[in-house]
Amino acid sequence: MDELLETLEIARSLSMKGCPYDNAVAEATYKIMKTEFVNQMNFQSLRHLELKLYDYVNGFNKHRIHGTLGYMTPVQYRQEALKKVV
Template sequence: MKGCPYDNAVAEATFKIFKTEFVYGRNFDSLSQLRYELTSYVNLV
């Protein structure tokens, strides 16, 4: 139902885990490197 605080809870939790495990503290030299490492991360998890 519209306005329910639990509508987005799964997506928010997923992105929080993604940010803390994959993104924070990392620098990517190029977009292609980011794509490669992101694909590897998603397929291994």
Template sequence: MCDILQIARSTFYYEAKEQPNEDENTEAIVDIFHKNRKAYAVAEATYKVMKTEFIHQMEFQSLDHLQLELYDYVNWFNKHRIHGSLGYMTPVQYRQAALKKAV
């Protein structure tokens, strides 16, 4: 084969080794998704809650109205909403409890 291509055998093997084939690329992509599965699950769960509690509950008059309501919702979700993963406390309450334990 190297005689036909008129290249050195070492060059052929070097190039063959350096070029990942489609299967290797696919494996790498699948590995990334498997390693980050938990992060994707959290994002999907958050999106589902947002659709259920926010998007399907309101009718927006304009893009500005949507942006204003979304800002308020995200602020409420991040600071004032009770989270089961935080012992059914709000993030603010959870932080305050953690600070009391640290002192």
């Protein structure tokens, strides 16, 4: 797989192969989306799904605080982290 990625000039977006932590974060995120979003809705069309998904992700990132992020939203957390780098 690594050779194929190199051939296509694609960089891995997460850490190296076999790192269980990346998978755990992804699985936790999918579980939240399923229980809070997918299982609570009936979508009338693909466009309806797109609009509702956009609203959900926007709210999740900009308005919902997360305990693991020091009770900040993901957007706030990123902004604070960037301030420390600069």
